[in-house]
Amino acid sequence: MIKTVYFDNNAVVILDQSQLPEKVVYERCETPEKVADAIRLLKVRGAPLIGVTAAFGLAMAVNTYQGAANQLERYFKDTSKLLASTRPTAVNLFWALERMERVFNQFFKINPDNIGVLLVQEAEKMYQEDNKINEAIGEQGQKLIKSGSQIMTICNAGALATCGYGTALGVIRSAAKKNYVHRVWACETRPVLQGARLTVWELMQDKIPVTLITDNMAGYVMGMGKINAVIAGADRIAANGDTANKIGTYSLAVLARYHNIPFYIAAPLSTIDRSLALGEEIPIEERDQDEVRQFRGNYLTVADADVFNPAFDVTPNELISGIITEKGVIEKPFAEGIKLIFTERNRQDEISS
Numbered sequence: 001m002i003k004t005v006y007f008d009n010n011a012v013v014i015l016d017q018s019q020l021p022e023k024v025v026y027e028r029c030e031t032p033e034k035v036a037d038a039i040r041l042l043k044v045r046g047a048p049l050i051g052v053t054a055a056f057g058l059a060m061a062v063n064t065y066q067g068a069a070n071q072l073e074r075y076f077k078d079t080s081k082l083l084a085s086t087r088p089t090a091v092n093l094f095w096a097l098e099r100m101e102r103v104f105n106q107f108f109k110i111n112p113d114n115i116g117v118l119l120v121q122e123a124e125k126m127y128q129e130d131n132k133i134n135e136a137i138g139e140q141g142q143k144l145i146k147s148g149s150q151i152m153t154i155c156n157a158g159a160l161a162t163c164g165y166g167t168a169l170g171v172i173r174s175a176a177k178k179n180y181v182h183r184v185w186a187c188e189t190r191p192v193l194q195g196a197r198l199t200v201w202e203l204m205q206d207k208i209p210v211t212l213i214t215d216n217m218a219g220y221v222m223g224m225g226k227i228n229a230v231i232a233g234a235d236r237i238a239a240n241g242d243t244a245n246k247i248g249t250y251s252l253a254v255l256a257r258y259h260n261i262p263f264y265i266a267a268p269l270s271t272i273d274r275s276l277a278l279g280e281e282i283p284i285e286e287r288d289q290d291e292v293r294q295f296r297g298n299y300l301t302v303a304d305a306d307v308f309n310p311a312f313d314v315t316p317n318e319l320i321s322g323i324i325t326e327k328g329v330i331e332k333p334f335a336e337g338i339k340l341i342f343t344e345r346n347r348q349d350e351i352s353s
Helices: 032-040 047-063 069-084 091-107 112-142 168-177 194-205 215-223 249-258 334-352
Strands: 005-007 012-015 026-029 149-153 181-187 210-213 229-232 236-238 243-246 263-266 312-315 322-325 328-330
Touching (some): 005 112, 012 047, 026 032, 032 047, 047 112, 069 091, 069 112, 091 112, 112 263, 112 328, 149 168, 168 194, 168 263, 181 194, 181 215, 194 210, 215 249, 229 243, 229 249, 243 249, 249 312, 328 334
Parallel strands (some): 181 210, 229 263, 263 322
Antiparallel strands (some): 236 243, 243 312, 322 328
């Protein structure tokens, strides 16, 4: 299993995904500022992984704090704000930081000397939970895949985007274990090429057959009758099922609808933001124009060309066939299905506690 992040001797160690597939390099981040930079610069990416990495960064900051005791609470809030500023669309980031804040508020006044250790333990717990959740997503999703299927995906929603198993690729992994997957068609995912650099590399590590295509080949491949399902991840899902994911996902959903191909979203329940009613309320991150103008320092166009570079788009719920979560597949109407699955989860949590 690919290890994407871990805590080691008061440092957050991350797999630098910006160097894949040429090099497998781990980087030690010994300050929260370095963790924030790693997230902002896409050394760490993927909504679930961003959340857990930020949690480790916040825990490290408190555990290594050397300032005045009466300023620790302010330092915690400032560090959390720094980490929250890195990626505005991925809701798992805010979910993770809010979870850490609840632990801090619960234990800081009664056990201030041990609060850093408690936060590290909470981040470790989140790491372990993410693996179990993604394996459960894979188990739920593989039930939708028929033997001999060819599946299209975009970006990287695999082990590299999580703490080890993946969401969209988790479904593919689980289906592949049952020999249901004939081939995966990976869209390259311009402009940063997460599909070409990461998804292809990851699937080849697992010996799952994969074919790389440019993003603008997707409709043609669907028209050839080669695709049985499209599965994508998510960075934020609104209460009605509208889904923000890597730019280009919306286009795939439109093409899938035209060709009568089921289009699925795979994501943990923590990616669902019930505070937002509609997808149009999801903040969409716009990134550096040079991500489009250049690739690894080489210009692909005129150096001062004007560029529009949204990192995500929003797929309307009517184009989505189902949302695969760790607790089951949410079906239409999504607003009712989302409400029901959270009600049931809360009921089960109350029974188990």
